[in-house]
Amino acid sequence: MDWKTLMFSADGRIGRQAFWIAWLMLLGVNVVAGWVPVIGNLVALATLYCFVCIYTKRLHDMGKSGWWQALPIVLGPLMLIGSALWLGFGAAAIALNGGDPELFALAGAGGVVMSLLLGFLVSIGFTLWVGCSEGQTGDNRWGDQPLNAVAV
16 A cells, blocks of 8 residues: 555555554654644644544554544534533532632543543544554455554
């Protein structure tokens, strides 16, 4: 498989080696581009499609739909909504009880930090699951069993 197909097509399957090579390349591009204020955000947005493609092909190799990657993508915002609700309920409780606003701020910050940390851990766990799990042997409905090598 060539690099263009690897990065820009969600069709087919890729093995673990190709996934990790592509993932590390995309991570490196994002880290380097992140040092440039506006360009970094544009590059991150552009490489998002490439990440979706490699995760989809890796999930296909495992015999799963590419839609599985929606779980960590949806879970992150849901956790932020949960922390916002946490803040709202905390504000209501303090307003009703005449409590200390500093305690509310501390509890609210803790809820936000916990939800961000949990979202990060889910994302890392998902990436490790996708990147380290064995693919299905033989052909499956998404294509032939991938070779380990990636053509340059």
